[in-house]
Amino acid sequence: MTLHSLSSLARNAALAAAALALATPASAAFAPERPECIAPANPGGGWDTICRTSANVFQKTGALKSTMYVTNMPGGSGAVAIANVITKRKGDNDLLVAASNSLSFTMAAGRTPHTYADVVPLAQIAAEYGGFFVKADSKYKNLGDLVAALKANPSSVSFAGGSAPGSMDHIKVALLAKTVGVDPTKLVYVPFQGGGEAMTALLGGHTDAATIDLAEASAQLEAGKIRCLALMAEKRSSKYKDLPTTFEQGVKVKFDTWRGVYMAPGTSPEAVQFWSDTLKKMVASPEWNTEREKLGWEPTTRFGDEFKAFVKEEHASYKALLKELGFAK
Amino acid sequence: MFDHLINGFSVALQPLNLLIALLGSVIGTVIGVLPGLGPTATIAMLLPLVFTMSPVAAMIMLTSIYYGAMYGGSTTSILVNIPGESASVITTIDGHKMAMQGRAGPALAIAAVSSFVAGTLAVVVLTMVGRPVASLALRFGPAEFFSLMFFGLATVASLAGAQVGKAIVTTVMGLMIATVGIDLVSGAPRFTFGNPFLQDGIDFIVVAMGVFAISEIVVTAKEVWEGTRPQVVQAGNVWLSWKDFRYSLPSIFRGSFFGFLMGMLPGAGATLSTFVAYNVEKRLARNPELYGTGDIRGVACPEAANNAASGASLIPLLSLGIPGGGATAVMLGALMMLDITPGPMMFDKHGALLWALIASMYVGNVLLLVLNWPMVNVFARIMSVPARYLMPIVLVICTVGVWSLSSSSVDLVLTGAAGVLGYYMRRQKWPIEPLVLGLILGGRMESSYRQALIISKGSPTIFFEKPISLVLLLGALVFLALPPILARMKKGRALVEALEGGEA
Amino acid sequence: MVTAKIVTRARAEGLVILLVALGYVWETRNIPTLFQSPGVPGPAAFPTVLGLVLGLAGLWRLVRGAPGDEAAARAAQKAAGEAKEPAAAGAPAPSWLAAHGRFYALWAVVLGFMFFMPELGFPLGAGAAMLLMFRLLGEKRWHVSAALSIATTAILYLGFSKGLGVRLPLGLLQGLLGK
Incomplete structure (x- = not known):
């Protein structure tokens, strides 16, 4: 062992110790005065649920000294909120903003000039599966039937979804079509205002199938009114274990809806650390897991650099996909 | 079923639950009464309150807040001519006129009574046939929705009488405002001028606070300066007289019918039902010319409709898990967090809770009436607050209401612009209500139309092949064709009477 | 007496409505055409129809004026004028x-x-x-x-x-x- 490496080791150790010494009191010292969570949508949606459930769990576990306020800032699938956060809330250490794939689509389609590089992506706190559903008396018994029908005539099956074309629900069908070699631009996709309305259209027999999130379908599934042809996942759902997946039916396509949060640019490292730690503690708490279970969300989490790399990669792949479908140049 | 209901009552009548229902009604009314804060905003703001409660208590709280806020919304319509939510736009027409004639008391009282009657009727129907009725709502696909919206607009346009030209212009303007934002069906931004704040469209509150609230303060100010503001007569009779009640009872029943029928449908059911009910009323009732001049039936009918509709909107929510509008969507979110997934399994999985909720809706209706009866007197006194104090405060509260939607300065600028437009329209006698209805129905009307065509792969016959849709379209046709025919018939009858009179 | 005024309020309103409609229809050209199911009206179709209806209504008002409205307004003005006349005569016109x-x-x-x-x-x-x-x-x-x-x-x-x-x-x- 050379002197040089020894000294570097010592220096590293000293640095680490210093960092630890600094970090611990600092993160303990930072406490949000007026914690706030912006839900970039109207009350009642997925983003709103992220904020309100977290606020609820924080309150139950006493993780924050004061109640976290929830502000709804709807507009442009997250475009309004991110613009507001970047221009007006720079350096606001008390602020979390709810996010999900929808925001990635907003960015990939160029509906906002901003990307994740302009804010501080903090964490993914849960995931949700999407799937393909038909009425209980439908002639499509499994994914194979559906794929066969699509291959014979791509526009023979009408899909109801809860978002505009070029966003989440549409992309799910498009991905399926692409994977089985069907032209995704020939699909019949009927967009509705939210998963609930898409479900109504399916139940009323106005469309042949629905492509929505599992949580939106769970009530009707339990009642036996609809059938799940496939969840778009590798592994089965942790709550609904009897639903088949795409992978086990030989179609290698998956699509996770992630739920997470980001922070405003210019926030202090201590604050980022504090919130990251607080959220880590939250997702490990039994209170959170009961709530998560109720909502039918999966316990998939990503933190720090892993999450940053994940959203960056996602952004690139969505951009390519939208280009292929004719949604972005 | 009655065992269930009795069990439900035994839960709902527990002192704690009773207290919660009372508290919910009071808070809902008090916040709902603030102009600009409708039921959706009220429930969303008060959500943190319920998370610490048991599921039963939370549901009772939420529904009583909802009822309270719906009732509070009509109070501002009557007193200051500003509808608290879209379903009480129609109430302004006769309600505020009554208030200016010194009949604020009876107007508020009939609103409370018709809310009670309609609300109770709705719960009774919900109890009896909730589940079978819910499946009716499923029959409404895109084609049926388009025809329903078209029917709604036709009834309104046909009503304007001599002003039909102006009504068409303002309806189309409302529909145009509704096209601003990201197009649901294609995902394309329209008329946003690259501004992300416009991507989600323009909210009803933003326009309504402009055309109603801002124009009201300027009109009031002008009246004060010119000394033409009518002295509000302090009528001795604050309460509702038996005669008034008997007079409006048929309207209450008709209003309840339309409200219930349309309230079940997701979307703009409650609002549409008030417009349709009022307009059908104006066609069918005796001496229709009294409507719009401060006729008490003009308050009873839309108030009954919107309360029956808010009761009915719980049917698809509870039995299908489908929220009918903003307020019920927030409630759905809250229920999911309480581990109650509304839907077909609700009766089996959460039967006891559901019946407790239904029972508490009966209780809530009674509470609201008991509570609002004395409040009528208090609210009616607002009319004696001098306009120079009242109107500025009202305007500031409206601004908070707009701001609470999305903390957006763009919304405030648009409200200001809507204010200028609204003032001009009122001065030059352009009807404002069609503008509001166009704005509310426009988005849904267009997307339903295009959804239907996507399903039918471009063939417009889908609107005529579906029976419900066909009936609605024919109904619209009748409404459009009826006024000229009726006018001719009336002329004929007058002629006959004149002739007979001459002979006698 | 009927003096046919060329520039009336109704005509001015008609012109404004027509211009608004034209501006609106013009702006529909800026609506991007994205993914589109074949054979189905796109995002610009409905606005175009609205713009045309409003434009026609505006044009009608511009050309025809609103004889009914004008007569009513004149009558109202006359009545108001008569009522105000004595007061106005006594006091100097306010600035x-x-x-x-x-x-x-x-x-x-x-x-x-x-x-x-x-x-x-x-x-x-x-x-x-x-x-x-x-x-x-x-x-x-x-x-x-x-x-x-x-x-x-x-x-x-x-x-x-x-x-x-x-x-x-x-x-x-x-x-x-x-x-």
């Missing part, structure tokens, strides 16, 4: 400012409040706007207006931001409070 100053001042306050509230902050903006509006609507005593506007602002600010969690902007006050 434009005295007659309309308050009207435009009120609009300025209302719109100013709407436009500048986010920057001024709710407490300052609402307080000032109410103070001026009380005054304009006829409250002559400054101390009453001031007390009432300060009290109302405080109640509303505290009630909404503390009680209901509406985040009202502090605006300029934020700097003063050092936060």
Whole structure:
């Protein structure tokens, strides 16, 4: 062992110790005065649920000294909120903003000039599966039937979804079509205002199938009114274990809806650390897991650099996909 | 079923639950009464309150807040001519006129009574046939929705009488405002001028606070300066007289019918039902010319409709898990967090809770009436607050209401612009209500139309092949064709009477 | 007597409506065509129809005027004119400012409040706007207006931001409070 490496080791150790010494009191010292969570949508949606459930769990576990306020800032699938956060809330250490794939689509389609590089992506706190559903008396018994029908005539099956074309629900069908070699631009996709309305259209027999999130379908599934042809996942759902997946039916396509949060640019490292730690503690708490279970969300989490790399990669792949479908140049 | 209901009552009548229902009604009314804060905003703001409660208590709280806020919304319509939510736009027409004639008391009282009657009727129907009725709502696909919206607009346009030209212009303007934002069906931004704040469209509150609230303060100010503001007569009779009640009872029943029928449908059911009910009323009732001049039936009918509709909107929510509008969507979110997934399994999985909720809706209706009866007197006194104090405060509260939607300065600028437009329209006698209805129905009307065509792969016959849709379209046709025919018939009858009179 | 005025209010309104409709239809050209199911009307179809209907209505009003409205307005004006005549004869005509100053001042306050509230902050903006509006609507005593506007602002600010969690902007006050 050379002197040089020894000294570097010592220096590293000293640095680490210093960092630890600094970090611990600092993160303990930072406490949000007026914690706030912006839900970039109207009350009642997925983003709103992220904020309100977290606020609820924080309150139950006493993780924050004061109640976290929830502000709804709807507009442009997250475009309004991110613009507001970047221009007006720079350096606001008390602020979390709810996010999900929808925001990635907003960015990939160029509906906002901003990307994740302009804010501080903090964490993914849960995931949700999407799937393909038909009425209980439908002639499509499994994914194979559906794929066969699509291959014979791509526009023979009408899909109801809860978002505009070029966003989440549409992309799910498009991905399926692409994977089985069907032209995704020939699909019949009927967009509705939210998963609930898409479900109504399916139940009323106005469309042949629905492509929505599992949580939106769970009530009707339990009642036996609809059938799940496939969840778009590798592994089965942790709550609904009897639903088949795409992978086990030989179609290698998956699509996770992630739920997470980001922070405003210019926030202090201590604050980022504090919130990251607080959220880590939250997702490990039994209170959170009961709530998560109720909502039918999966316990998939990503933190720090892993999450940053994940959203960056996602952004690139969505951009390519939208280009292929004719949604972005 | 009655065992269930009795069990439900035994839960709902527990002192704690009773207290919660009372508290919910009071808070809902008090916040709902603030102009600009409708039921959706009220429930969303008060959500943190319920998370610490048991599921039963939370549901009772939420529904009583909802009822309270719906009732509070009509109070501002009557007193200051500003509808608290879209379903009480129609109430302004006769309600505020009554208030200016010194009949604020009876107007508020009939609103409370018709809310009670309609609300109770709705719960009774919900109890009896909730589940079978819910499946009716499923029959409404895109084609049926388009025809329903078209029917709604036709009834309104046909009503304007001599002003039909102006009504068409303002309806189309409302529909145009509704096209601003990201197009649901294609995902394309329209008329946003690259501004992300416009991507989600323009909210009803933003326009309504402009055309109603801002124009009201300027009109009031002008009246004060010119000394033409009518002295509000302090009528001795604050309460509702038996005669008034008997007079409006048929309207209450008709209003309840339309409200219930349309309230079940997701979307703009409650609002549409008030417009349709009022307009059908104006066609069918005796001496229709009294409507719009401060006729008490003009308050009873839309108030009954919107309360029956808010009761009915719980049917698809509870039995299908489908929220009918903003307020019920927030409630759905809250229920999911309480581990109650509304839907077909609700009766089996959460039967006891559901019946407790239904029972508490009966209780809530009674509470609201008991509570609002004395409040009528208090609210009616607002009319004696001098306009120079009242109107500025009202305007500031409206601004908070707009701001609470999305903390957006763009919304405030648009409200200001809507204010200028609204003032001009009122001065030059352009009807404002069609503008509001166009704005509310426009988005849904267009997307339903295009959804239907996507399903039918471009063939417009889908609107005529579906029976419900066909009936609605024919109904619209009748409404459009009826006024000229009726006018001719009336002329004929007058002629006959004149002739007979001459002979006698 | 029927003097056929060429420029009437109805015609002016018709022109404005026509221009709005034209602008609206013009703007539909900026709607991007994205993914489209074949054979189905796109995002610009419905707005185009609306624009055409409004444009036709505007054109009709521009060309035809509104004879009914005009007659009614003339009758109303005549009645009002007769009623006012004696008073107007006695007193000197009021200056434009005295007659309309308050009207435009009120609009300025209302719109100013709407436009500048986010920057001024709710407490300052609402307080000032109410103070001026009380005054304009006829409250002559400054101390009453001031007390009432300060009290109302405080109640509303505290009630909404503390009680209901509406985040009202502090605006300029934020700097003063050092936060």
